[in-house]
Amino acid sequence: MSSLRRPAKETACPSRTRPRRPVPGATVPDAPAPAVLRVRGVRKAYGRHPVLRGIDLDLPAGCLAGVVGENGSGKTTLLRVLAGQTRPDRGTVECPGPVGYCPQETVLNPAFTVDQHLELFHVAYRLPDARRADELLDALRFTAYRHHRVGALSGGTRQKLNLVLALLHDPPLLLLDEPYQGFDWESYQRFWELAGELRAAGRSFLVVSHIAYDTARFDRLWRLENGRLAPGGRSGSGAGPAAEG
Ligand SMILES: Nc1ncnc2c1ncn2[C@@H]1O[C@H](COP(=O)(O)OP(=O)(O)OP(=O)(O)O)[C@@H](O)[C@H]1O
Numbered sequence: 001m002s003s004l005r006r007p008a009k010e011t012a013c014p015s016r017t018r019p020r021r022p023v024p025g026a027t028v029p030d031a032p033a034p035a036v037l038r039v040r041g042v043r044k045a046y047g048r049h050p051v052l053r054g055i056d057l058d059l060p061a062g063c064l065a066g067v068v069g070e071n072g073s074g075k076t077t078l079l080r081v082l083a084g085q086t087r088p089d090r091g092t093v094e095c096p097g098p099v100g101y102c103p104q105e106t107v108l109n110p111a112f113t114v115d116q117h118l119e120l121f122h123v124a125y126r127l128p129d130a131r132r133a134d135e136l137l138d139a140l141r142f143t144a145y146r147h148h149r150v151g152a153l154s155g156g157t158r159q160k161l162n163l164v165l166a167l168l169h170d171p172p173l174l175l176l177d178e179p180y181q182g183f184d185w186e187s188y189q190r191f192w193e194l195a196g197e198l199r200a201a202g203r204s205f206l207v208v209s210h211i212a213y214d215t216a217r218f219d220r221l222w223r224l225e226n227g228r229l230a231p232g233g234r235s236g237s238g239a240g241p242a243a244e245g
Pocket residue numbers: 046051069070071072073074075076077078210
């Protein structure tokens with residue numbers, strides 16, 4: 001484990017900042033949101049190929065953060081490290097609560113239906129009822145596919161299921177790898193509506209994408225370059241997601 005480094009200066013999420021000087025007579029502002037993710041000095045190499053060369057990152061509650069970077073820059077590796085699926089060579093990752101991880105590749109069984117996937121995850125998460133699943137299916141408008149086998153779904157619809165499975169247990173931190181890949185325009189908009197509602201309820205997101213279509217939607221945005229996070233990112237074409245299925 002590496003020694004702790006001082007994090008790069010970051011912009012706080014606007015909705016969660018505590019004013020420096022409270023106005024006399026005003027109600028006492030909320031305390032600063034506790035961190036849902038704290039990353040220090042994370043490094044990862046595959047053989048002699050360094051991919052992450054020292055990642056420092058903090059996320060408070062109720063923050064929509066993005067990481068953009070070119071293909072092969074290490075975004076998936078970073079998310080896998082944060083989700084605990086890949087062990088870093090050095091550094092620390094602290095997240096006190098449960099995590100919802102939506103990987104780039106679907107980890108679904110093509111022979112099972114949408115409903116069967118939901119039932120499996122219900123049991124795994126020990127959820128009391130199916131209410132949240134129903135709400136999420138409705139929010140992403142794919143209730144009609146409940147009884148379809150996943151192998152017969154389009155890529156975009158499979159991705160919706162992937163997203164629902166990551167959100168089902170209402171985790172405080174969501175790690176989403178190219179979450180709107182394959183979405184049509186309406187689904188893309190619905191994704192952002194849902195993300196906005198969850199952020200307002202205090203959930204935090206780290207969204208990884210090779211292109212940031214709407215940089216203004218993020219409270220924080222980094223660019224992963226040469227194994228390090230730099231503030232900001234180049235905007236994409238603005239034309240929305242590349243529909244794939
Ligand atoms: N398991 C692995 N073994 C060896 N090299 C790997 C492994 N996984 C990723 N890499 C390499 O690490 C680098 C970063 O890959 P990664 O998938 O993290 O990038 P990415 O930014 O997510 O790419 P993309 O935008 O194409 O999804 C690439 O050069 C890739 O070939």
